[in-house]
Amino acid sequence: MTLRFTKGHGTRNDFVLLADTRGDLDLAPQQVRRLADRRAGVGADGVIRLAPTAAVARAGEEVADAVLAAEPRAIWFMDYRNGDGTVAEMCGNGVRVFAAFAESLGLADLSDGDELALGTRGGVKRVRREPGGWYAVDMGPWSFPGGPDAVASGSDAAVMAAGWDAPRPALSVDLGNPHTVVALSRPAELDALDLTRAPAVDPAPPHGTNVELVVPLGEETASDGVTVGRVRMRVHERGVGETLSCGTGACAAALAVRAWASAGAADPDRVPTTWFVEVPGGEVRVRLLEGGHVELAGPAELAFSGELDLG
Template identity: 75%
Template sequence: MTQTEPATPAARGRTRATPSGLRFVKGHGTRNDFVLIADTRGELDLTPDLVRRLADRRGGVGGDGVIRLVPTASLAQAGESVADDVLAADPTAIWFMDYRNADGSVAEMCGNGVRVFTAFAESLGLVNLAGGASFALGTRAGIKRVRKEADGWYAVDMGPWFLPGGQDAANGGFDAAVHVTGWDAPRPALSVDLGNPHTVVALSSVGELEALDLGRAPEVAPVPPNGTNVELVVPLGEQRLPDGSTVGRVRMRVHERGVGETPSCGTGACAAALAVRTWLAASGEVPDTWIVEVPGGQVRVRLLPGGNVELAGPAELVHAGEISL
């Protein structure tokens, strides 16, 4: 049985396993939702079975994934070499986002999850983002730096990105093929890596996007060794802002590996914008800032100097409670 309460600061206290259950907080970023656990002493054995139970929408709390906030040093002591790498790169990255997909599998990281993780850490008093301060957190895809904007959005430097297919894929526009239920034949797609794998397919219209059947996982060829998230995107053109700058717009749906279709995917939004920008680059100058519309809302993707990409969007903590083990 799950008992819930409003996610007040007191209710969001450090999650711990007790004889009766496990305390949690539920949060989401553009309706990509997560079960959050504050394992501040690094004591919880987050098994695949426990993850599946927590993420179960009928028998558990329900979520697209489970995020454990844990000291980076604890993971280093447990033998996770990536935690050693994080601390070597930045000793201030003392908190680590241990992210698991809803099926219990370990994932490199999650863009929406980083924002929700930061909101969670902020609510626990572990992070202070006042005055434009930034926060470094560890992930299996390296260090992610987060700042809070005046409108309350969290902006995350997602780090470097690349096209696994290299310049040949950029020139040709594809390096993979994707088949979705109901299509007569596979369609060309572009692979994009943001620390986790993505495969992006362009569609011709919003109507086609809305009619897709994503109840089954799209088939991708060649088969990615570690699976992939698949983004189906429709370019919506460019928009001139009052300050004279130009932003691109994209609408997207996504099927996440180990989860299924979700209302949003942060790294997927980045992949979608980067793929569309790559496809359009041959036609002339293209924007560095993109608004990506997803079923759960919208986020902003921006190319940063030096080859990194930034993701910005909302994060909300909705309730806290305790689930019987």
């Protein structure tokens, strides 16, 4: 079985992209693992299949029916798989790379400010291209699963990482996929973390979770005079391990840090709604939108294309 692929990345969170425009490619977990293998395959954090949303619906994915009901223009679906072959709801960096891939295939044109609506297991995502070349994604609604009590106390979970003497408090954030955010005090502590093993989360989420370790870096004034926040982050992604970036993780980190900052602020309304998140692979921007949505913006690059015989 020979597959034509494209390799792409968003702040070095990298993906193998497959154009399945007829919707007849059925990827098995072992094939995903082979594609993502950095020694025996192409190498990536995950695999993205671009397929017709209608074909995904016919294959039995009820969420694809819901996507088309919510947005008939979302004719393309991002079928995202983690590097270990497991199915995931969506990926924020992957959505941007998906949009760049769709443009390269002539399936979308965002050059005139047009918007691409696409389907994911986390719902409809809308992407536009900014003048500087970054792709901005309305990631849709988000929530704190622990509710107001968790926000008020600052945590609803505990995380234990390798080398720590005791667990640290953490806040759960849902962006269509699960996240658990832990605050650290210093960049040096973040740099010294051992993320070769997955941090333990208590209570353990039923479907696993991405764990973000973050250091709030305070606020600054942007070139347009707007006050923005800044956060540094590392992440351990479920089904993958540590990655150089995570889009939904960056959103979760910004939302958690903003909640913590608001709880201690004399005037919560003055806490920034825009945050720049520094990750090992670069930088992304997170912005709160009206209606309880959040936007993620950052680069998306297609590196090369080729063919791989999966044998």
